[in-house]
Amino acid sequence: MAMTVHVDIVSAEAEIFSGLAEMVYAPASMGEMGIAPGHTPLLTSLKPGEVRVQLADGKEESFYVSGGMLEVQPKVVTVLSDTAVRADDLDEARALEARDKASQALKDQSTEMDYAKALADYAEATAQVQAIERLRKRAR
Amino acid sequence: MAVGREIRTKIGSVQNTQKITKAMEMVAASKMRKAQDRMKAARPYAQKMRNVVAHLANANSEYHHPYMLGREIKNVGLIIISTDRGLCGGLNANLFRMLVKQMKEWDGQGVGVKLSTIGSKAAGFFGRVGGDLIGQVSSLGDAPSMEELVGTVKVMLDAFEDGSVDQVYVVYNSFVNSMTQTPQLEQLLPIRSDGDDELRHHWDYIYEPDAKEVLDQLMIRYVESLVFQGVVENGACEQSARMVAMKSASDNAGKLIDELQLIYNKARQSAITQELSEIVSGAAAV
Numbered sequence: 380m381a382m383t384v385h386v387d388i389v390s391a392e393a394e395i396f397s398g399l400a401e402m403v404y405a406p407a408s409m410g411e412m413g414i415a416p417g418h419t420p421l422l423t424s425l426k427p428g429e430v431r432v433q434l435a436d437g438k439e440e441s442f443y444v445s446g447g448m449l450e451v452q453p454k455v456v457t458v459l460s461d462t463a464v465r466a467d468d469l470d471e472a473r474a475l476e477a478r479d480k481a482s483q484a485l486k487d488q489s490t491e492m493d494y495a496k497a498l499a500d501y502a503e504a505t506a507q508v509q510a511i512e513r514l515r516k517r518a519r
Numbered sequence: 520m521a522v523g524r525e526i527r528t529k530i531g532s533v534q535n536t537q538k539i540t541k542a543m544e545m546v547a548a549s550k551m552r553k554a555q556d557r558m559k560a561a562r563p564y565a566q567k568m569r570n571v572v573a574h575l576a577n578a579n580s581e582y583h584h585p586y587m588l589g590r591e592i593k594n595v596g597l598i599i600i601s602t603d604r605g606l607c608g609g610l611n612a613n614l615f616r617m618l619v620k621q622m623k624e625w626d627g628q629g630v631g632v633k634l635s636t637i638g639s640k641a642a643g644f645f646g647r648v649g650g651d652l653i654g655q656v657s658s659l660g661d662a663p664s665m666e667e668l669v670g671t672v673k674v675m676l677d678a679f680e681d682g683s684v685d686q687v688y689v690v691y692n693s694f695v696n697s698m699t700q701t702p703q704l705e706q707l708l709p710i711r712s713d714g715d716d717e718l719r720h721h722w723d724y725i726y727e728p729d730a731k732e733v734l735d736q737l738m739i740r741y742v743e744s745l746v747f748q749g750v751v752e753n754g755a756c757e758q759s760a761r762m763v764a765m766k767s768a769s770d771n772a773g774k775l776i777d778e779l780q781l782i783y784n785k786a787r788q789s790a791i792t793q794e795l796s797e798i799v800s801g802a803a804a805v
Contacts, residue, residue: 385755386568387563389564389567391561391564391565391665391743391744391747392557392559392560392561392564392664392665394563394572398537404598406546407727408727408728409727409728419725420578420722420723420724420725420728421724421725421727422571422575422576422724422725422726422727422733422734422737423726423727423733424727424732424733424736428556430776431570439583445722447732447740448571448736448737448740450574450724452574457566457570457571457633459567459568459571459740460663461665462665462666470669470670470673471673473666473669473670473673474654474669474670474673474674474677475634475670476656476670477654477655477656477673477674478674479605479672480654480656480657481635481636481652481654482652482673483651486661491554500647500648504612511595
């Protein structure tokens with residue numbers, strides 16, 4: 380039997396492929412890469428492109444990835460595929476948006492956490508529940 | 520007959536409420552199944568990500584990523600995952616109760632807390648009671664995507680990098696089963712290695728193009744994947760908590776209707792009895 384390596388291709392939103400392969404081809408950031416069983420440990424990022432998996436029975440399956448990470452251990456190859464479109468400036472824009480929303484929410488409130496108020500909030504809610512329960516008991 | 524008109528309208532309104540809660544229960548039940556599938560689908564990625572990072576912690580790398588190095592704790596950052604909507608029982612309240620307790624403890628130790636919230640319930644809660652909010656995102660919908668979370672996570676990572684927080688936690692409800700959800704506080708940064716020296720072989724990865732660049736990308740994805748996992752798990756919790764809450768609301772409405780019906784029947788019966796006795800006594804007087 381030919382040498383095989385276990386291949387897992389996963390994305391954050393789904394498991395895409397899991398099985399044995401004779402060879403894996405992946406679009407690494409430095410160029411296309413072929414990985415045979417028993418490859419030395421390697422970690423690299425992937426460019427958008429096609430991951431091809433040569434199965435033990437000689438068939439070939441291919442999957443499109445929009446980027447991600449590739450981890451190689453002698454017996455396991457893991458492709459962590461991205462679902463989000465990544466770019467530094469895009470991430471920065473998203474972070475800015477999150478900050479803006481937070482500062483908007485903060486406009487009419489102090490940044491000091493008011494523990495007394497938080498606890499009073501709970502006391503009020505619990506008191507309401509207790510009052511309702513008492514009322515129900517009386518109704519019986 | 521005018522007897523018990525108020526009771527009849529009351530029964531009608533409770534019945535209408537029951538219709539609504541029943542409908543919500545069924546909607547939540549079908550959404551719960553989807554949310555659970557989504558949670559299961561997200562698990563392999565988070566699991567694989569954890570494996571890679573665990574391998575990395577054991578590797579003998581020449582470059583130590585800042586996310587792997589601990590430091591003295593003066594400030595902690597919390598990424599709080601809550602639901603966008605209410606009517607899901609005590610799900611959010613339990614989470615916030617645990618949080619407030621934990622935050623008070625930190626406060627007692629002189630540790631500052633910075634918050635980044637996901638979901639409008641957490642934003643609303645900390646808007647009311649105060650708290651140092653540095654990031655916020657809400658209305659993710661039923662099928663949250665990784666893209667929507669990138670911003671809030673990056674805010675926290677930036678804070679960790681510039682030293683304004685020294686530890687980052689994610690807070691969410693973990694899904695035990697459809698009846699039980701438990702609030703969970705999980706440390707994201709610094710990444711804790713197992714400290715198992717036995718496993719520490721003298722090997723390292725080949726990094727392409729170089730260790731720093733690859734690890735930077737990997738670490739961001741690692742944190743994001745854990746937060747995403749928290750979000751989908753919280754989503755499954757939300758639907759199942761809502762289903763249970765709505766089921767008990769429907770049951771309660773049913774009980775209330777039975778009670779009101781009994782009161783109504785009694786009132787009607789006594790009115791009839793009274794009328795009869797009036798007729799009989801009237802006839803006897805003649």
